[in-house]
Amino acid sequence: MRYLLFALLLLVVLSVHAQNFKADSLYRKCLELKVHSETQKEVTMQDYVQSDSLAVFLFVTTDCPVCLNYVDYIRQLSGDLEAKQIPFFLVFCGKNRFRELNRFRKRYDLSCDWVDDSHFMLAKYLEATTFPEIFIFNNQQKAVQYQGKIDNLFESVGKRRKIVSEYYFQNALNAILTGQENYQAYIPPVGCFIEIPE
Numbered sequence: 001m002r003y004l005l006f007a008l009l010l011l012v013v014l015s016v017h018a019q020n021f022k023a024d025s026l027y028r029k030c031l032e033l034k035v036h037s038e039t040q041k042e043v044t045m046q047d048y049v050q051s052d053s054l055a056v057f058l059f060v061t062t063d064c065p066v067c068l069n070y071v072d073y074i075r076q077l078s079g080d081l082e083a084k085q086i087p088f089f090l091v092f093c094g095k096n097r098f099r100e101l102n103r104f105r106k107r108y109d110l111s112c113d114w115v116d117d118s119h120f121m122l123a124k125y126l127e128a129t130t131f132p133e134i135f136i137f138n139n140q141q142k143a144v145q146y147q148g149k150i151d152n153l154f155e156s157v158g159k160r161r162k163i164v165s166e167y168y169f170q171n172a173l174n175a176i177l178t179g180q181e182n183y184q185a186y187i188p189p190v191g192c193f194i195e196i197p198e
Contacts, residue, residue, distance in 0.1 A: 026125045027142060033122060035089065036101075037113045045115070048087045049139045054176070055087045057115075058150075059123065061131040062092075062104040064192035066154055070132055071108040073150065078112035084177070090114040093123050093131075093194055120196045130189035134169050136176060146172035148187035156190055 031046040048055060058074065060067045074090070081088040090112055092101055101116065117123055126135050126144060136146040152166040168187045175183035 026121060029121050030125050033115050033117065035113050035115055038111055053138060053140050054145075055089065055137045055139060056081055056173075057089050057091050057122070057126065057135040057137060059091045059093065059128045059131055059133045059135075059194065061094075061192060062100060064131045066157060066191035067132045069153065069160065070150065071110065074110055074112070075108075078110070088112050091117050091122055091128075093117045093120055093128075093196075120194075123194055123196055129194055131192045131194060133189040133191070133194075136169075136173060144185075145176050146183075146185055148189050154190045157192075 031044065031049060033045045035043045035045060035048065037043055056077075058077075060070075060074075078088055090105075090110065092114060095118060098116070101114065105111075105114065115122060122128075126137070126147070128135070132150065133148065134146070134150050135144055137143070138145050146169065148168060150167075150169045151164045152161060152168070153164050154160055168184065172183050172185065175181075
């Protein structure tokens, strides 16, 4: 019986170690992702991780109606986060074409930095499921501190409110910046499903 318990404990320890190794490996690959910026050239995620403790990632796509309803908000958010010196990245997944992404950004006047996550590495690491989905990531702890909906503009796909009354992302960010621990760290996102290949 003692050997059986020891074998089970060893199996659990090895399983946890393997999961941590896989997560660390994926994290290192994410650091190599290129960040496209209007002000800098040849920058990777590594350049931001070294200098900042928080980063905000917003997964979007050019053809999701829910994402298109947030373009004005994205412009405002970009300016607000820049004032707080928090890096903000739009993340595009899958086989997007570089020109298509640039056209999308120019059409909606989105000047923020963006990541072309064509191989879904960042989506896998952060466990993103939906466009749009926003993350507050603590670079020092390698931990997601908020994940999910921006606000309650959409109750469900196709069901849009006239007035936003709940600001989930902003509430979480304010709590994190002021050192509060009592906030909702996850609100299920509403939008278009991210299809991540195996």
